[in-house]
Amino acid sequence: MAHIARIDIGGPVGSGKSMLIERIVPMLAEKGYSVSIISNDVISKEDADRMRTNLATKRELLPENLVIGLATGGCPHTAIREDPSMNLSVIEEIESKHPELDLIIIESGGDNITTTFSPILADYFIYIIDVADRDKYPRKRGLGIESCDLLVINKIDLAIMVGADLDIELILKQIIL
Ligand SMILES: Nc1nc2c(ncn2[C@@H]2O[C@H](COP(=O)(O)OP(=O)(O)O)[C@@H](O)[C@H]2O)c(=O)[nH]1
Ligand SMILES: [Mg+2]
DSSP, X not given: OOOOEEEEEEOSTTSSHHHHHHHHHHHHHHTTOOEEXXXXXXXXXXXXXXXXXXXXXXXXXXXXXXXXXXXXXSOHHIIIIIOTHHHHHHHHHHHHHXXXXXXXXXXXXXXXXXXXXXXXXXXXXXXXXXXXXXXXHHHHOOHHHXXXXXXXXXXXXXXXXXXXXXXXXXXXXXXXX
């Protein structure tokens, strides 16, 4: 079976994981890439329901069968790291039914700063934090921030209101040193 590339997105509750996906999927579509989304949530499938509609145009973002919601229960990281079997079986189904796809985007349930994905699930790992806690996350670091392929610092429009310093050199020093 064809292996479809997997980009996994993790980060604390409300940091903007779903919003990032909603924004990048139309951009990817414009460039001709076909995508499926798996959205992990602890209790509901609300994110997946929301992500079927493009926020800007209010039209369908992706066909319903390409946006899969998983209500995983328990700790969010369990389903993406310790026991990724639910996600793997959905991926298997997507790969057999839609081998033409270019990418599967997997959203983690909102979790803490030690979140990482099982390497079986992730070809690439994006970790997203927002500025609401000022420099708390870069200062505390944690496995997500330290091991991701791409760190997104989101909600920079709110930085001025919470007094978050967006000096990238400062942020990098906190993460790397
Ligand atoms: N001000 C602001 N709000 C944002 C931004 N990105 C996302 N949000 C809002 O933050 C809230 C949580 O976003 P969501 O994508 O659901 O977070 P998730 O829990 O990580 O999936 C929503 O109300 C979004 O509209 C941003 O860049 N700026
Ligand atoms: Mg979400």
